[in-house]
Amino acid sequence: MTSDREKNLSESFSDRSLLDYLRRHDASTVNDLMEFAGVTATAIRQRVNRLMEQGLVLQSLVGGQAETRSRGRPTHCYSLTALGERSSGDNFQDLTSVLWSEIRAVKDPEIRQGLLKRIVGRFAETYRDRVQGGDLREKMESLVGLMHERDVPFEVVSNDSGLPVLTAWACPYPELAEQDRAICSMEKMLFSEILGESVRLSACRLDGESCCTFEASPMASSSV
Numbered sequence: 001m002t003s004d005r006e007k008n009l010s011e012s013f014s015d016r017s018l019l020d021y022l023r024r025h026d027a028s029t030v031n032d033l034m035e036f037a038g039v040t041a042t043a044i045r046q047r048v049n050r051l052m053e054q055g056l057v058l059q060s061l062v063g064g065q066a067e068t069r070s071r072g073r074p075t076h077c078y079s080l081t082a083l084g085e086r087s088s089g090d091n092f093q094d095l096t097s098v099l100w101s102e103i104r105a106v107k108d109p110e111i112r113q114g115l116l117k118r119i120v121g122r123f124a125e126t127y128r129d130r131v132q133g134g135d136l137r138e139k140m141e142s143l144v145g146l147m148h149e150r151d152v153p154f155e156v157v158s159n160d161s162g163l164p165v166l167t168a169w170a171c172p173y174p175e176l177a178e179q180d181r182a183i184c185s186m187e188k189m190l191f192s193e194i195l196g197e198s199v200r201l202s203a204c205r206l207d208g209e210s211c212c213t214f215e216a217s218p219m220a221s222s223s224v
Helices: 004-010 015-024 030-037 041-053 082-087 093-104 109-128 136-149 174-179 182-195
Strands: 057-061 076-080 154-158 164-168 199-203 212-216
Touching (some): 015 076, 030 041, 030 076, 076 082, 109 182, 136 164, 136 182
Antiparallel strands (some): 199 212
């Protein structure tokens, strides 16, 4: 049974920090990760197992199949997969803010809207193949997994009609959204492209709500 202390230690470091550590220190053992994070071996194994399920971390034997500990238990090491390499160290808030300012500085609304749609389309291409599911709920659940890779807490709940609602408990672009709410429209466009169905922003943290929610809606044009 996990103690309160172990739980607090486990929560004191994030998936992102572990991925960034592996980015700098390839082929790290559980002991290496324990020393870095200051948590127990159990907490480390739980964390890396989850990251392996997400395809971000690879487990291998130190020195190959022949090398084991004295009691016969294999010594494993962990490294980033190609997907893990792409997912770590991608928090470029300053660059994002500058690029967004340049987009908003385009005076012609048609040119600005066209540029934004092209950017959203390119973003959607990178995620669309990784979002699986036969219906909207399954696709939203798959998208939640992708957002968790970015350390952004999302989940899927049901509204009063039993329809799926994509719920964001934190904003992927918090500072940018506070400066310019048009970023919310861009996120809505992105989710619509990825899910293959138009969604609307039905609640927003900037309006004092506890979370942002995205629900399916009839196709409608939006401007930013």
